[in-house]
Amino acid sequence: MSDQNNLEQMNNTQDKHTSRQQERQDRRAQRQADRQAGGLGWMAGLVLIAIGVLYLLHDAGILPTFTNLSHD
Numbered sequence: 001m002s003d004q005n006n007l008e009q010m011n012n013t014q015d016k017h018t019s020r021q022q023e024r025q026d027r028r029a030q031r032q033a034d035r036q037a038g039g040l041g042w043m044a045g046l047v048l049i050a051i052g053v054l055y056l057l058h059d060a061g062i063l064p065t066f067t068n069l070s071h072d
Contacts, residue, residue, distance in 0.1 A: 057063045
């Protein structure tokens with residue numbers, strides 16, 4: 001009986017291990033699909049960083065101040 005119980009426990013452990021591997025693979029595939037579908041999410045971050053760099057350069061005096069040059 002003991003050998004049978006041990007065999008069943010080993011099979012259950014292997015089944016759990018296989019199902020955990022499958023769950024991990026499924027989660028990875030879902031994350032990859034989400035990343036590919038997102039597309040432009042990184043673009044907003046890049047724009048914000050560029051605006052921040054422009055303000056920093058302006059405050060440091062590296063960029064000139066642009067004024068309205070139109071004549072009335």
